[in-house]
Amino acid sequence: MYFLEFAGEDDRFAAHEAASAAADVERIAPGLAVATAVDPDRVRGLAYTHRASELLGRTDADLESARVLLEAAGIDREGSVAVRATDVHGATGISTGRAERELGQVLVDRGFDVDLEEPDHVLRAAFSVGVLEGDQESSDGAGTDPADVCALGWLTSESVRDFGSRAPTDKPFFQPGSMDPLLARAIANVAGARPGGTVLDPMCGTGGVLVEAGLVGADVIGTDAQAKMAAGAAENLSHFLDREDPSPVGVVRGNWHTALGDGTQLPLRDDAVDAVVFDAPYGRQSKIETHRLEDLVSGALAEARRVAERAVVVADRLWIEEATAAGWELDATFERRVHRSLTRYVLVLE
The missing domain is CATH 3.30.2130.30 (VC0802-like)
Incomplete structure (x- = not known):
């Protein structure tokens, strides 16, 4: 015990x-x-x-x-x-x-x-x-x-408390709203990132969750609909994972791949990865129209269900109805207060 x-x-x-x-x-x-x-x-x-x-x-x-x-x-x-x-x-x-x-x-x-x-x-x-x-x-x-x-x-x-060395603003590629590495590591772990596993982020942004998943040994794949983000994520992943020495937690760093892609139409076979993680666009902050945002998240949830048996979704609202419609079962939900005007919800799906 x-x-x-x-x-x-x-x-x-x-x-x-x-x-x-x-x-x-x-x-x-x-x-x-x-x-x-x-x-x-x-x-x-x-x-x-x-x-x-x-x-x-x-x-x-x-x-x-x-x-x-x-x-x-x-x-x-x-x-x-x-x-x-x-x-x-x-x-x-x-x-x-x-x-x-x-x-x-x-x-x-x-x-x-x-x-x-x-x-x-x-x-x-x-x-x-x-x-x-x-x-x-x-x-x-x-x-x-x-x-x-x-x-x-x-x-x-x-635990190795080195998260301050990967503050979003200190990474080679930074965009406002990037997830802090502490939460990103927790999301990766909840998804099941580990040596021998593969984690996909179909809306990878700056690649923060994938960096943390790779540092605990998982192979990672990132896609993003914006070429700027896909290229920036590659820059961050290369900076932290393209090294011969063990990661700070003592494991071999995971391999990585990024590509320009649509999270609702993934170029992957069924059950290709072990887990999917993504930080969904936020309604009030996103330039995407409401109906398009719902179609995007619903489509991404459906594709995630096709390629993996586990997913962790971070968003500014609970997409439970959409997740259920995509065939997921809700394992757990959590609230993560970011600041006064933003609360992140974490959905763990199986």
């Missing part, structure tokens, strides 16, 4: 993404979840999960309970240790420094040497209290289940 520490922006979305790297993900408290198994290499590529740790045990979110748990726990490790504590969202009021010292002393009393610089093992102690959102959010987003948890575990894997 393992416990996961989320990045804190949207636990429901984080748990859905984490399922691409872990089995049987279950949220247990704000910012925390447990899983029956994890793929450490896949955890390195997650956007909304910071860490995965082998669960030693869990108890109430107070230092005394954590100390009793650690004193009673079976520990089958040798070598030096360090303790790292976190107070999720600052909600418990626990002094993390004190927690690290007292839990570290328990380990010293059990015969371990403490090495704060280069320990052989790191014990994570995560304290969280608050309300755990239900799987189906209410209209005001409020949750109903109170949580009071301390999770202790041995650090197994951490």
Whole structure:
């Protein structure tokens, strides 16, 4: 058993993404979840999960309970240790420094040497209290289940937090409205991007999602109806993927291909790719007429269904009726607040 520490922006979305790297993900408290198994290499590529740790045990979110748990726990490790504590969202009021010292002393009393610089093992102690959102959010987003948890575990894997190095404005080709790399990575992971898989974006724009999918090892294909965008996406993909060294998450970078093309008439055979992702044009910002926009998205959803068994669509509205008409089943929906006047909806389709 393992416990996961989320990045804190949207636990429901984080748990859905984490399922691409872990089995049987279950949220247990704000910012925390447990899983029956994890793929450490896949955890390195997650956007909304910071860490995965082998669960030693869990108890109430107070230092005394954590100390009793650690004193009673079976520990089958040798070598030096360090303790790292976190107070999720600052909600418990626990002094993390004190927690690290007292839990570290328990380990010293059990015969371990403490090495704060280069320990052989790191014990994570995560304290969280608050309300755990239900799987189906209410209209005001409020949750109903109170949580009071301390999770202790041995650090197994951490995500690589290098997203700032790929800010949209720092890429070779930039256009306003480009998706930030953190969300783009999460979208790619939810779609199932991984080594050996192929991800298609039929409205690839600047190629942001495809860059992130390629960095976690997937082969990627991008098409766009605008020659400027298809060429710009190729420039970005070449910049980040045409390298011999492993990607920041430690895998071989995926191969890529872009082309000028119509997302409603893809030059691909049936079931040609593993997943389709696309950021649909936004109604109020798009120059496309309303009826043409609906035809475009409906057509793209139908083509996506023909070439893949999974899709993730990002848009400024819920295209559920159109997705259902195209033969998709809705797996999940999420809201991602961009700014005051824009909310992105994420639809996960199977």
